[in-house]
Amino acid sequence: MKDPDSHSRTGPSFTLKNRLARQVWTLVWLVLFRPTPRPLHAWRRFVLRCFGASVGPSAHIYAGARIWAPWNLVAGRAASIADGAEIYNTSRIELGECAVISQGAYLCGAGHDYESWNFPLVSAPIVVGAHAWVAARAIIQRGVTIGEGCVIGAGSVVTRDMPAWTVCAGVPCRAIRPYEKR
Numbered sequence: 176m177k178d179p180d181s182h183s184r185t186g187p188s189f190t191l192k193n194r195l196a197r198q199v200w201t202l203v204w205l206v207l208f209r210p211t212p213r214p215l216h217a218w219r220r221f222v223l224r225c226f227g228a229s230v231g232p233s234a235h236i237y238a239g240a241r242i243w244a245p246w247n248l249v250a251g252r253a254a255s256i257a258d259g260a261e262i263y264n265t266s267r268i269e270l271g272e273c274a275v276i277s278q279g280a281y282l283c284g285a286g287h288d289y290e291s292w293n294f295p296l297v298s299a300p301i302v303v304g305a306h307a308w309v310a311a312r313a314i315i316q317r318g319v320t321i322g323e324g325c326v327i328g329a330g331s332v333v334t335r336d337m338p339a340w341t342v343c344a345g346v347p348c349r350a351i352r353p354y355e356k357r
Contacts, residue, residue: 188296189265193244200226200245211238223248230254231272240276247284250274251305265298271305271323279312286317304339306356313348324356 187194208222219238220230227246230236234250239258242248247264250256251272259278262268265285270276285298299318303309307321310329315321320336327333328344328351337343342351 267300274303275308277311
């Protein structure tokens, strides 16, 4: 075991370029994104695209959604991110066509290696399949894929992949029952 006093956790986890880009994004979010009226989805798509996001037509990204790094966001046609949802995308987070991220949901693309004295940041992509729904206050951890049409129940904590066309819920989240669209 290494000496815990021989390291420092105070160094930055991201490059200076990344940190500066996030500062500029935060300023733009505060001035040009957050204060916009609810129906101005096209404007918010435009602002996100200016920062490198890939946002499909008719996607609804609400003004109160927090997106950490737009350049790591892919949102398909008619995907939706509600007010109060937080997208912590140190790595790519992809939302399929018509995917819905509800109020207060947290997609957390990073954590720390707690087994290392240096406590380094570890990051992995998240994929939310087409027509999937992440309900209010659910948490999706890094490296997880939510299958097409999957429903993640409110307040669930998802730490592993969830199957397509299945209702899933709980802490930790587990498959409850398959379903078919009517």
